[in-house]
Amino acid sequence: MRRPRASPGMSVQADPYPLSLNQRAGALADAMIAESRALRLGVARGPAGEVLVDCGHRQPGSFEAGLHLARIALSGLGEVALVPSCDSLLPWSVLVRTSQPWLACLGSQYAGWHLSGPDGVSRMGSGPARALARREPIFEELPHRETADRAVLVLEGDTPPADATDVARACALAPDRVTLLHAPTGSPAGMVQIASRVLECAVQKARGLAFPMEDIQDAMGCGPVGLPHPDTRLAMGRANDAIIYAGRAHLLVTGEAGRARELARALPSCTASDWGRSFAEVFASVDGNFAHIDAGLFSPAEILVTALKTGETFTAGRAEPERLRAGQGLVPL
Numbered sequence: 001m002r003r004p005r006a007s008p009g010m011s012v013q014a015d016p017y018p019l020s021l022n023q024r025a026g027a028l029a030d031a032m033i034a035e036s037r038a039l040r041l042g043v044a045r046g047p048a049g050e051v052l053v054d055c056g057h058r059q060p061g062s063f064e065a066g067l068h069l070a071r072i073a074l075s076g077l078g079e080v081a082l083v084p085s086c087d088s089l090l091p092w093s094v095l096v097r098t099s100q101p102w103l104a105c106l107g108s109q110y111a112g113w114h115l116s117g118p119d120g121v122s123r124m125g126s127g128p129a130r131a132l133a134r135r136e137p138i139f140e141e142l143p144h145r146e147t148a149d150r151a152v153l154v155l156e157g158d159t160p161p162a163d164a165t166d167v168a169r170a171c172a173l174a175p176d177r178v179t180l181l182h183a184p185t186g187s188p189a190g191m192v193q194i195a196s197r198v199l200e201c202a203v204q205k206a207r208g209l210a211f212p213m214e215d216i217q218d219a220m221g222c223g224p225v226g227l228p229h230p231d232t233r234l235a236m237g238r239a240n241d242a243i244i245y246a247g248r249a250h251l252l253v254t255g256e257a258g259r260a261r262e263l264a265r266a267l268p269s270c271t272a273s274d275w276g277r278s279f280a281e282v283f284a285s286v287d288g289n290f291a292h293i294d295a296g297l298f299s300p301a302e303i304l305v306t307a308l309k310t311g312e313t314f315t316a317g318r319a320e321p322e323r324l325r326a327g328q329g330l331v332p333l
Contacts, residue, residue, distance in 0.1 A: 003016055052161070112136045124155070186228050205298065221247065224324070264303050
């Protein structure tokens, strides 16, 4: 995916809220492991001594496991809940709220770490281990400096991770201090945790538009849960379509109202050149190369931006849930 330019005004010299993202996520991961039987998970030690939590590969996993994955990916800096969809063809949505949008969404949840293990399989990594490894340019823009004696990473991919050697090395930790939680895209847990990225998509697009990240004070989003499917490309299409054509996000920002207005106008997915086509079709047209997709497409359908200085709320975009019908496999009887 295209790398957006850095946000102006974002200080990288001091973190006003020193905390350990990995310690917060680790506590949530431990609680999830304690409930592994109820959540239908598999927990094991990997070949290098790492903790592996199977949320949908060899074990069935669950929607509830997906909610846990989402909270862990946010390092516990956001609330995540499954709620009924009000006006979508899809029955359920994930509601996400955070008062630390840039740290929760970009410093932790953003799937910006692409790992290729000894098995040669590429997987997308999200969660606070990214802040320890600092392998991505985004961490030059964020003031947070992570310290932790363990690393927690959420992995999305077709197969379980081979081992944690590369992750441990990047985080300067022993492998037995690494916890990897993994789920395929099209599993129930995978589809829920992708829906929870509806807010992250909006915050990341705001970053690409050079909006100062520290000016986003609070944020809420709601993304329909795409229906699970064993074919990864079809599942990816369903999950992304749900955000692109039926997701909503609300950002509360400081600064001038005119800047809030411009942000609202530019954020919705309908501003992208590929809007109007199913994501599966777009993905196939570029031979699966994310770099060739207009990055502006990865955003919710509808945006609200509240200017805290004036109390005005600007809205843009529109939800078009009917565009989900063909790709979601709904079969009326």
